[in-house]
Amino acid sequence: MNDDLITCPYCEAINKRDSRYCRNCGARIPTATVKEIAQILLSASLNLANGRFIEAERECKWIIEQDPFNADAHSLLGDIYERKGEIILAIEEYREAIRLAPGERFYRSRLEELGRRKNHKLPSLKKYLLYIFFIPALIFLMYRLLSLLLSQGHP
Numbered sequence: 712m713n714d715d716l717i718t719c720p721y722c723e724a725i726n727k728r729d730s731r732y733c734r735n736c737g738a739r740i741p742t743a744t745v746k747e748i749a750q751i752l753l754s755a756s757l758n759l760a761n762g763r764f765i766e767a768e769r770e771c772k773w774i775i776e777q778d779p780f781n782a783d784a785h786s787l788l789g790d791i792y793e794r795k796g797e798i799i800l801a802i803e804e805y806r807e808a809i810r811l812a813p814g815e816r817f818y819r820s821r822l823e824e825l826g827r828r829k830n831h832k833l834p835s836l837k838k839y840l841l842y843i844f845f846i847p848a849l850i851f852l853m854y855r856l857l858s859l860l861l862s863q864g865h866p
Contacts, residue, residue: 720745721780741778748774752783759791767791782812789821798829 717728717740724735732739741748751770758767768791774784789804805822812818 720778739779743774743777748778748781748784752781752787755784755787755791759787759794764791764795780811782808782815782818785811786818786821789825793825793828798825801825802829 715728716725717730718724719726719733719736719738719740721738722733722736724733726734726740730740743751751774755767755770755774758764758770768788771784771788771791774781775788778784785804785808789801789808792798792801792804802822802825805818805825808818809815809822
């Protein structure tokens with residue numbers, strides 16, 4: 712192919728290399744190559760696996776900036792948000808992944824799983840503090856009050 716031309720990754724129409732949008736489908740033409748995007752996506756996956764959430768998130772956002780129709784980048788960003796405890800953002804990314812790739816069953820199953828997690832409320836810090844500090848203190852005070860009452864009744 713001529714070096715002055717580029718193929719749209721979405722509709723495969725031929726465009727000039729300096730085109731920002733496909734003349735056929737109107738999609739934004741990524742400035743990065745498919746190979747570069749695949750390498751960055753792999754790097755983001757490895758960063759997520761190694762707990763480097765900031766780097767993984769930055770790489771996914773870069774991919775989405777280059778290729779907004781990349782469902783895998785949205786899915787991985789959803790996984791990053793989930794690991795960070797940002798379930799609502801994770802759900803939004805999986806919804807976008809499903810919009811971009813409606814036939815992908817994995818995205819749907821992940822969205823359902825995230826929906827169940829969102830509805831499952833974890834005990835708040837206040838409840839933990841109540842269980843750890845307040846209830847034992849209350850039991851101790853009740854014990855002291857009972858022992859004082861019992862000791863006053865008997866000389």
